[in-house]
Amino acid sequence: TGWGITRLMQMATRGSSDLLPEGGRLIRSAEVQTPFSFFKWIFVPADWDRSPDAAARYMLAHERAHAEGWHSVDIMLMECLGAVFWFHPLVYWYRRSLRVVHEYLADAQASSLTDKKQYGLLLIRQSQSGMPVAFANHFFQSPLKQRLIMLMKKHSPRARALRYTLVLPLAALFVLLFQQAPVLAQEVKSAYIDASPKPTTIAIGMMDNN
Secondary structure, eight states, X not given: OHHHHHHHHHHHHHSEEEEOTTSSEEEEETTOSSOEEETTEEEEETTGGGOOOHHHHHHHHHHHHHHHTTHHHHHHHHXXXXXXXXXXXXXXXXXXXXXXXXXXXXXXXXXXXXXXXXXXXXXXXXXXXXXXXXXXXXXXXXXXXXXXXXXHSOOOHHHHHHHHHHHHHHHHHHHHHHXXXXXXXXXXXXXXXXXXXXXHHHHHHHHHHO
């Protein structure tokens, strides 16, 4: 965790940055190969302004969607949950699923600026991008096939976002309850044993009556 955040801070310090009109900060860095975001910071390659093609605009729109949706907050919360319940496989499954949902939402917003097929081709071209930075939202983050399938489906991004918002607290609650289940079972078992009649006491009472 510390290594990922430290690397991001170094990139932000060594790069040049400007405030974006819609909010957030655009950081240009020679260490960046493909745009990615962390909270309201959007990292782009150092030569970004020298190649303002359509693909660059779509990737920037994708990262703005991550920033505007505060997806980094979700990621950090899941990292904290993973640090506590590191032994629980459900945490790792949900962390992967959460990132996939983030990419679906960002793809839906960015692809609205162009033809979906053209956007899908852009995803394929960027599939061999550089190594991702921990805690960051990358333009190419989740499995390519899943993103292409979701991109071509006709559905409402708002409805997906609502389902995701409802699932997040329920999943966190499920993890906590699942972790507490053995403890609760042990308490119930102990209470049942304490409430059961004591065979030894009954036997002694019967002997005294005789």
